[in-house]
Amino acid sequence: MPLSLTLTxxxxxxxxEKQAIARLTESMLKWHGLSGNKxxxxxxxxxxxxxxxxxxxxxxKEFAGAWVEWKTPAFAFNSREIQIGFFKDATDIIHELxxxxxxxxxxxxxxxHTVDGAWNLNxxxxxxxQLGEAIARG
Numbered sequence: 001m002p003l004s005l006t007l008t009x010x011x012x013x014x015x016x017e018k019q020a021i022a023r024l025t026e027s028m029l030k031w032h033g034l035s036g037n038k039x040x041x042x043x044x045x046x047x048x049x050x051x052x053x054x055x056x057x058x059x060x061k062e063f064a065g066a067w068v069e070w071k072t073p074a075f076a077f078n079s080r081e082i083q084i085g086f087f088k089d090a091t092d093i094i095h096e097l098x099x100x101x102x103x104x105x106x107x108x109x110x111x112x113h114t115v116d117g118a119w120n121l122n123x124x125x126x127x128x129x130q131l132g133e134a135i136a137r138g
Contacts, residue, residue: 001028001040001043001044001045001070001071001072001073001076002045002046002047002070002071003021003024003025003028003044003045003046003047003068003069003070004046004047004049004067004068004069004070004071005017005020005021005024005046005047005048005049005066005067005068006048006049006050006051006065006066006067006069007048007049007050007051007065007066007067008050008051008052008053008055008056008063008064008065008066009050009051009052009053010053010064011064011065011066011094011098011101011102012066012094012097012098012102013097013098013099016097016098017048017050019097020048020093020094020097021046021048023093023097024046024068024089024090024093025044025046027086027089027090027093028044028070028086029041029044031082031085031086031089032076032082034135034138037135037138038138039121039134039135039137039138040135040138041138043121058106063106064102064106065106065107065108066094066098066102066106066107066108067108067109067110068090068094068107068108068109068110069109069110069111069112070110070111070112071111071112071114072111072112072113072114073113073114073116073119073128073131074113074114074116074128075128075131075132076111076113077111077113083111086109087109090107090109091104091107091109094107095107116128119131121134
């Protein structure tokens, strides 16, 4: 389940991106009851994008932002409790790693769900049911 962390340069100190990815991954697994799952854990992947200060905008004006975006099957983040819990964790993680400098209202979290069957694990397209079965074995 890919995580994209996009940051305006300077939002986090250099090197803190690795900590952010590790902590966001741990939080996502925790909220889904999958901490230590041998199938799911290695399939949580991430990419970090650092944007120049001149390439981040809010209301059409330059600003410093942080975006946490997951792409997941529809069964992930499917309860309000998980959504509220993870989104709070994610906001807290970025705010804390910024040294308290990044305003919470400039930290954005969202989830994009994929179409059933449009997901792969180990190079094989899988339905939500097949994914669930594989994860349950982990």
